[in-house]
Amino acid sequence: MKKHTRTWGIRACAALLLALATLSTSAQILIGQTAGMTGPTAAPLNEANSGAQLVIDAANAKGGINGEKIEMVRIDDAFDARRAGENARVLIEDKKVVALFLSRGTPNTQAMIPWLDKYGVALIGPSTGAMVLYKPLQKHVFNVRATYQSEAEKAVQHLVTIGLTRIVVVHAADSFGKDALAGAMTGFDKARQKPAAVVAADREKPDYASIVPKITGADAQAVLWFGASQVVADGVKALRAAGSAAQVVTLSNNASSGFIKQLGDASSGVIVTQVFPNEHLIGQPMVHEALALAQAKGQTELSPAVLEGFAAAKVLVEALRRAGPKPTRAKVLAALETMHDYDLGGLEVHYSPQSHAGIDFADLSIISQGKFKR
Structure with missing residues (x-):
């Protein structure tokens, strides 16, 4: 009798652990990124990633999106377009990501599009302003910056x-x-x-x-x-x-x-x-929010690249929120295409089934004493 009770207890514990593991896995939203974390664009890309992580970490700290935390799955393509295309396939087919995010480089992003189109996966905030991603309309690419x-x-x-x-x-x-x-x-x-x-x-x-x-x-x-x-x-x-x-x-x-x-x-x-407001203009709502999150992590300054990643992640998080619990690829796409007037904090993002342009803002800066001045 004791042996039977012990065996039942072991089985029950195993079942409980399996259920908890399943719950933990299901309570994550997988977002994929392929970009040159090494190579000639590593410096601006890694700054953009740090800006994006400010938004993602803040959302996860509040319990995630509809109770599900965002998990980034990042693969380095070293700014190589062929690797970017293959990485996109791996992220979509093998890793089962809900969306792709913040690619880097025009040829690299173009290499990803066949996989986006094949599986109906959105790419949010590619870090490129190439016109080929704006016109003609790319059904699964959602830009968050000017051309x-x-x-x-x-x-x-x-x-x-x-x-x-x-x-x-x-x-x-x-x-x-x-x-x-x-x-x-x-x-x-x-x-x-x-x-x-x-x-x-x-x-x-x-x-x-x-x-x-x-x-x-x-x-x-x-x-x-x-x-x-x-x-x-x-x-x-x-x-x-x-x-x-x-x-x-x-x-x-x-x-x-x-x-x-x-x-x-x-x-x-x-x-x-x-293509974003002056990172030193703390009266600008988006800059103020980004700086507050950065300072909480011990970062004292922003850069334009940090703001680009921050803005892209704001759109990502909002799309996931609008997609509802257990977001699917199709739900994320639908949420993005109905995001007509989303306020990033002083800048509005406009999407529709006919336009995925996002923001139209361009300015000039000059480097002086090691900083961008406007």
């Missing part, structure tokens, strides 16, 4: 307005670089100007020995340099070493404190376009 084309156009407009007309464009020889170039050319057309030269550069290993002479040979007053943070930083250093004082402008993909560190002594005066 590179609007940034590049604004940059040209600014340079021409201050009297700089001999402008050289250096762009990565990939879909990102060509997209930014298209925006710049729109700016030139509107200003009735033409670039002094257009130089295509290898995405990861540009030949600065051939690029810099083309810039100096054109007697450039300004250079629009479209590329990854480490690539642009090394290019600026090579340009300065050649004796050129040309004004350098780059896009918001390099709006991070990591980029400033990569530039080192060459950082002063570099202009970086921005």
